[in-house]
Amino acid sequence: MIDPRLLRDDPDRVRASLAKRGAPTDLVDAALAADAARREAIVAFEALRAEQKQQGRLIAQARGEEKQQLLARTKELSAGVKEAEAAQGAAEQAWQDAVRALPNLVHPDTPEGGEDDSVVLETVGTPRDFAAEGFEPRDHVELGRILGAIDLERGAKVSGSRFYFLTGVGAQLELALVNLAMEQAREAGFTQVIAPSLVKPAAMEGTGFLGQAADDVYRIEGEDLYLVGTSEVAMAAYHSEEILDAETLPRRYAAFSPCFRKEAGSHGKDTRGIIRVHWFDKVEMFVYTTLEEAEAEHARLLAWERAFLDKLELAYQVVDIAAGDLGLSAQRKFDCEAWIPTQGKYRELTSTSNCTDFQSRRLDIRTRGESGTTPVATLNGTLTAITRAIVAVLETHQQVDGSVRVPQALQKWMGCEVLRPVVPVAPAAATEGGAGD
């Protein structure tokens, strides 16, 4: 939630931010009206309540006749207090709803507009040129099959579409990626965490995932629990309702957890393979820091994401996500998109968001500064989302005979330099006009 004081003092700034996202600005007027109504209700209730308390003090001291008279009078007051209290509660709730509906203010440098307006900041490495090498790359589904790494048929049989089993070197790859990510995080000073993937509504709500993203969230039937789509949810709620000592900031966590997404509204998109699935595992960086440090920390998170992609020896680009595509919580978001050879394009592998004080206000996470307690900033960034990392690694480092070269950094965790087919494979098809062999 945004700073209510800012809303009151400078509503035009909030309007401008909404406009940049392409969202309706009348939300601001609704929130302002709710704020005025709320304060009015508070004043009314508190006046009555103060009077009631004062009377109560007199009654405690009074005796006999005098006491009876006072009692008669305060009985009437009591009803008024109850009424005013209920009115205040309702006004408070209406105000909460109105303010919480407002998305975070966007960063001044965030590109205006929707999905198509995101800006590529940098391109790193060069996509591998299979044509020059003279063979047609296999996609990760095919590679997964011949390496015995990914079993999609049985995933569908057991759990349905968009599910998979990682087997053999596939399972090894997941563990290797997790280990590599956790090792990097540990060396950078992160605390490693294994986080729960079932959370209470407050955690989901507080991180902003029950807003427009609610359709994508699994809820457990008959229980007041949700399956998280990212461990950001659990890690943001981790310090909820706490005041963190300033000396302990920044607090950096690298959390492993499974992630679950309904992928509602993406029917027909990425139906093949494990690019878009209902469940995957992920190592997520999550940071609590001061508002002053947030932007610099965001740059650091991006650098750590890039360092990891470099270790996987991938070609990728860094994208500054446009305002309309930020989601409720983020002030700014950078995606790292890796080149997927058989798709001929860059696809999101990791993403880092600066949520400033938006989540911490909702979850009540503060720090004690010179000017009293203030909300902290929260930031998150993917170190590795397993399935997409596997797709990029398999497709990028494949060889003509169906084997896959293991990036150097992963070799220590894989215990080998090359993944070899477990079934007989013909050499990949030659590209037309390619060098051949």
Added chain:
RNA sequence: GGAGGCGUCGCCUAGUCCGGUCUAUGGCGCCCGCCUGCUAAGCGGGUUUGGGGCUACAACCCCAUCGAGGGUUCAAAUCCCUCCGCCUCCGCCA
């Protein structure tokens, strides 16, 4: 799953039976000041959090806050109900 115990403003703690200067006690820690060669001790003061009024976003005043939410009552830390969490024992399980 069953039985019992507990939850008070950083930590510990008084208060809860029997509702009313509880406007929450005391200690520890911490902060400020005094004293003092220095330190310690001693002495004095301060020290939950959120919100509102008024404003210089100060000072001051007010309201809420005793795990959470309801209820009873003129009045609730205190009585009643529901929920949550922790501890002990039993059962079960990985």
